[in-house]
Amino acid sequence: MLELKVKRIDIEVGGFEIILNEEDAKELGLHPQDRVKVARRGLITTAIVNISESMIKRGEIGMFIEISEKMNVKNGDTVKIAPTMRPMSVDYIKKKIYGEKLTKDEIYEIIKDIVDDNLSTIELASYVTAIQIRGMDMDETEWMTKAMVDTGETIDFEYTVFDVHSIGGVPGNKYAPIAVPIAAAAGLKIPKTSSRAISSAAGTADLMEVLTNVRLSVNDIRRIVDEVGATLTWGGAVNLAPADDKIVHVEYPLGIDPHSQVLASVMAKKKAVGANFMVLDIPMGPETKVPDEKTARKYAMDFIELGERLGITLEAAVTYGGQPIGRAIGPALEAREAMQALEGRRVSHSLIEKATDIAGMLLELGNIAERGEGKDMAKDILKSGKAREKFLEIINAQGSRGIEKSEDVPIGKYKADIHSPEEGYISIVSNKALVKIARTAGAPKDKGAGIILNKKKSEKTDKGEVLYTIYADSKAKLDEAVKIAKMLKPLKIEGMLLERIPSYKA
Ligand SMILES: O=P(O)(O)OC[C@H]1O[C@H](OP(=O)(O)O)[C@H](O)[C@@H]1O
Ligand SMILES: O=c1cc[nH]c(=O)[nH]1
Numbered sequence: 001m002l003e004l005k006v007k008r009i010d011i012e013v014g015g016f017e018i019i020l021n022e023e024d025a026k027e028l029g030l031h032p033q034d035r036v037k038v039a040r041r042g043l044i045t046t047a048i049v050n051i052s053e054s055m056i057k058r059g060e061i062g063m064f065i066e067i068s069e070k071m072n073v074k075n076g077d078t079v080k081i082a083p084t085m086r087p088m089s090v091d092y093i094k095k096k097i098y099g100e101k102l103t104k105d106e107i108y109e110i111i112k113d114i115v116d117d118n119l120s121t122i123e124l125a126s127y128v129t130a131i132q133i134r135g136m137d138m139d140e141t142e143w144m145t146k147a148m149v150d151t152g153e154t155i156d157f158e159y160t161v162f163d164v165h166s167i168g169g170v171p172g173n174k175y176a177p178i179a180v181p182i183a184a185a186a187g188l189k190i191p192k193t194s195s196r197a198i199s200s201a202a203g204t205a206d207l208m209e210v211l212t213n214v215r216l217s218v219n220d221i222r223r224i225v226d227e228v229g230a231t232l233t234w235g236g237a238v239n240l241a242p243a244d245d246k247i248v249h250v251e252y253p254l255g256i257d258p259h260s261q262v263l264a265s266v267m268a269k270k271k272a273v274g275a276n277f278m279v280l281d282i283p284m285g286p287e288t289k290v291p292d293e294k295t296a297r298k299y300a301m302d303f304i305e306l307g308e309r310l311g312i313t314l315e316a317a318v319t320y321g322g323q324p325i326g327r328a329i330g331p332a333l334e335a336r337e338a339m340q341a342l343e344g345r346r347v348s349h350s351l352i353e354k355a356t357d358i359a360g361m362l363l364e365l366g367n368i369a370e371r372g373e374g375k376d377m378a379k380d381i382l383k384s385g386k387a388r389e390k391f392l393e394i395i396n397a398q399g400s401r402g403i404e405k406s407e408d409v410p411i412g413k414y415k416a417d418i419h420s421p422e423e424g425y426i427s428i429v430s431n432k433a434l435v436k437i438a439r440t441a442g443a444p445k446d447k448g449a450g451i452i453l454n455k456k457k458s459e460k461t462d463k464g465e466v467l468y469t470i471y472a473d474s475k476a477k478l479d480e481a482v483k484i485a486k487m488l489k490p491l492k493i494e495g496m497l498l499e500r501i502p503s504y505k506a
Contacts, residue, residue, distance in 0.1 A: 019062030148268035169289035170321030178355035201438035205234035213399030283321025326351035330450015412448030412471030433490035
């Protein structure tokens with residue numbers, strides 16, 4: 001064991017990493033990417049080694065933000081380090097890379113090492129990539145889901161619990177802040193947790209964070225569901241299926257979401273809150289995770305089967321995802337649009353129809369509405385203002401940010417309009433290009449960043465009319481987003497010249 005003095009490094013690296021002076025590293029026989037145990041006052045964490053000749057002096061240890069926070073150290077504190085072995089789960093990840101089926105114990109070991117932060121970002125990314133390419137069968141998926149639940153806390157409610165989740169993949173998918181309060185206003189209990197953005201520019205947790213505190217404890221979730229009927233929180237803040245957020249963390253930069261990981265991620269969150277019944281949204285269409293009906297059916301049947309294995313009755317809703325839901329993309333803009341819908345303002349048809357379809361299915365599952373009558377009941381609850389009231393109760397119970405109406409939502413202070421180069425009808429709206437532009441503008445981390453679509457598919461535009469507006473919290477990111485927008489042209493107009501390719505001579 002070597003005792004070293006802490007030098008905090010104010011950089012987030014997305015995992016537990018340290019820097020050693022090369023002489024200290026040599027003394028312990030360590031090389032870059034090796035692993036050490038770092039110990040201080042009974043707290044022991046595994047970290048990945050980086051080596052420096054001059055940045056870190058002999059006797060010092062450079063500690064990046066994540067490990068500094070976990071070990072609760074400040075500059076000058078001392079920690080002890082010792083080399084440690086690579087965990088067995090790295091071999092199991094390799095087994096999946098070679099296309100072999102994993103056992104229940106091997107999967108449990110991988111998930112446990114993810115939760116205990118024993119895997120480096122490279123190993124974790126390899127795991128996600130291996131499942132994306134090799135896939136998992138239903139047994140492996142069930143074991144993975146159960147391992148994700150068993151390595152965290154769970155909540156037992158004394159009543160029947162309902163839940164709803166989307167596999168995501170379509171921009172602007174703000175159905176949850178509308179559907180959940182509708183169902184809760186009708187008396188259903190919904191402890192909804194969400195992930196942050198994976199492939200989109202705003203996950204439900206990102207947009208809810210604009211309006212309220214989404215970092216609740218298990219006890220807070222239990223109390224708020226008891227008192228007001230529902231929560232809309234971030235799963236990563238609470239120890240419910242804690243592996244999920246760590247996996248999402250590497251999926252986000254890769255922009256990938258493997259089929260069996262989607263199943264396990266969604267269902268582990270539902271099982272951890274003790275859901276008995278749930279509705280699953282499967283957005284389908286070009287440039288989503290589900291390009292066609294065949295894939296949608298496969299998702300639906302796999303989710304229903306996994307639900308059965310876990311004791312959750314699940315109904316799937318295949319919804320249209322070929323262009324954004326509503327007109328807003330990005331955390332604050334989506335939060336504002338969801339509130340506008342709850343306030344009964346005129347918002348896009350696609351948003352109201354989707355949210356009330358899903359809420360209606362929940363009402364039918366809960367026997368509050370007769371089969372086939374749920375959607376009308378959901379629309380009535382929305383129109384009556386009861387869903388808005390319920391939503392305000394939820395966000396105030398979670399922790400008010402002083403936002404009571406849509407006008408209060410702070411959006412990006414820099415904006416740029418993108419104009420139509422000609423007259424015509426919008427023939428293509430590219431989900432992927434819009435997400436890329438919104439992410440370049442800063443979403444989801446910069447909450448005010450995103451896009452408002454002035455035009456959607458089949459709508460007419462005049463030459464020079466605003467097609468969409470890009471918002472950002474910083475001028476530099478706005479300029480970058482405008483550059484990308486001009487290159488990607490996310491909205492195509494019928495008859496528009498798509499690209500001009502010059503001859504070699506030009
Ligand atoms: O679209 P992308 O970013 O891939 O998917 C991530 C989103 O999908 C799920 O939706 P919800 O919580 O049911 O709304 C997740 O919780 C997250 O909000
Ligand atoms: O919660 C979710 C939604 C989509 N994909 C995931 O991996 N998790």
